[in-house]
Amino acid sequence: MSTIDDLGRLTLRPIGDDHPRPHSSSPYEDWGQMADEARSVKHRRWLVELTTGTGEVLPVGDLSAHEVWHGPTPGSRCMNIGISIAEEFRGQGVGGVAQALLAASLHSEGFVRVEASTDVTNVAEQRALVKAGFAYEGTLRSAQARRDGRHDLQLWSHVSGIDS
Numbered sequence: 001m002s003t004i005d006d007l008g009r010l011t012l013r014p015i016g017d018d019h020p021r022p023h024s025s026s027p028y029e030d031w032g033q034m035a036d037e038a039r040s041v042k043h044r045r046w047l048v049e050l051t052t053g054t055g056e057v058l059p060v061g062d063l064s065a066h067e068v069w070h071g072p073t074p075g076s077r078c079m080n081i082g083i084s085i086a087e088e089f090r091g092q093g094v095g096g097v098a099q100a101l102l103a104a105s106l107h108s109e110g111f112v113r114v115e116a117s118t119d120v121t122n123v124a125e126q127r128a129l130v131k132a133g134f135a136y137e138g139t140l141r142s143a144q145a146r147r148d149g150r151h152d153l154q155l156w157s158h159v160s161g162i163d164s
């Protein structure tokens, strides 16, 4: 739980794949043809809920996380997270706080490393990751193909015991 001035209290609620998620559109999620193999990757999901001063609970976005293995040992497993905030709630600090909450929650489950990757031109997400305490690590060249072609991604991480 975390409070954002003038908005309210933010909490994360685990949801299943089929649970409705707030509408959100983004040029960074215009995928084009999806790969069948990618559909089989298991994603955990959370709703980002805002409790306003009047006690109303609004779904304002959603988060996801999937496992990435950097070696065959249990300690080499990390989580890569993704985020989408409804348009009318963007630019008010929700994205930064929500990703900080998810990183803390995954650390408390025992994941030492939490990753996030984002397009090199997605300045809003890069700013939100800085506010969430993530550190920039480098560029994943030509890592993602979307409808309009190939794109470089930035890799960021939040490491328990190192990042706040």
Ligand SMILES: CC(C)(COP(=O)(O)OP(=O)(O)OC[C@H]1O[C@@H](n2cnc3c(N)ncnc32)[C@H](O)[C@@H]1OP(=O)(O)O)[C@@H](O)C(=O)NCCC(=O)NCCS
Residues within 6 Å of the ligand: 024, 025, 026, 028, 082, 083, 084, 085, 086, 089, 090, 091, 092, 093, 094, 095, 096, 097, 117, 118, 119, 122, 123, 124, 125, 127, 128, 131
């Ligand atoms: C990216 C996203 C998650 C950020 O969440 P948010 O709630 O808007 O983020 P915050 O309010 O915490 O921070 C946004 C920051 O980016 C800045 N920003 C917003 N749009 C920007 C733009 N086009 N160019 C530069 N900076 C921008 C804001 O000013 C703010 O910076 P500040 O703290 O210095 O004022 C949200 O905008 C979103 O869902 N976008 C569409 C989906 C997406 O891109 N997801 C990430 C895919 S990896």
